Amino acid sequence: MGSGQSICSEQQLQNYVECTYFTRKEILRLYKKFCSLNPQKIDSKNLDATTRLAEEEIANMPELRVNPFRYRICQVFSTGEAGLHFEDFLDLCSVFSDRCPRKLKASYAFMIYDFNGDSVLCDDDIKHILTCYSDTLSDTELEDIAKRVLTETVGVSSRGARITFQEFEQVLYRALDFCNLFRFSV
Secondary structure, three states: OOOOOOOOOHHHHHHHHHHOOOOHHHHHHHHHHHHHOOOOOOOOOOOOOOOOEOHHHHHOOOOOOOOOOHHHHHHHHOOOOOOEOHHHHHHHHHHOOOOOOHHHHHHHHHHHHOOOOOOOEOHHHHHHHHHHHOOOOOHHHHHHHHHHHHHHHHOOOOOOOOEOHHHHHHHHHHOOOHHHHOOOOO
């Protein structure tokens, strides 16, 4: 880290490098970005891995601001009570980086879409996904679209139909631009 003063120990920085898809320099830049989201709350000179920023603060960063799933993304990456601390933020940015493997991106996309947390995508999850994109669909339209998605994905249209992660991953395998869409640069 040169002659400048570090915001954290060499060991802590090395641990972040080993657990993410970022270089030391990128991690330090991400900490500055994290601090800039609420400079009154976070000390930019000493890494504070415990202070949490509210979901609203993270969701309003330029990279997420227009994403219809921005609050859900924050929920998925939060490891505790409401909000995200720096390590959560680092995980979020790592998964959305260009260097993150497709399979890991797919598993996080699945978690983001699995609103009820039951490890399958059901018609209620699909309807919730649709309302994130548009709040103008009627209940009947939501029901019809969810039924079509389930029928086309798993071949079953009954109320109890579910999409597993493996089925979701197969759909993403055919979506060649998935990795380009499931990313941002910070």
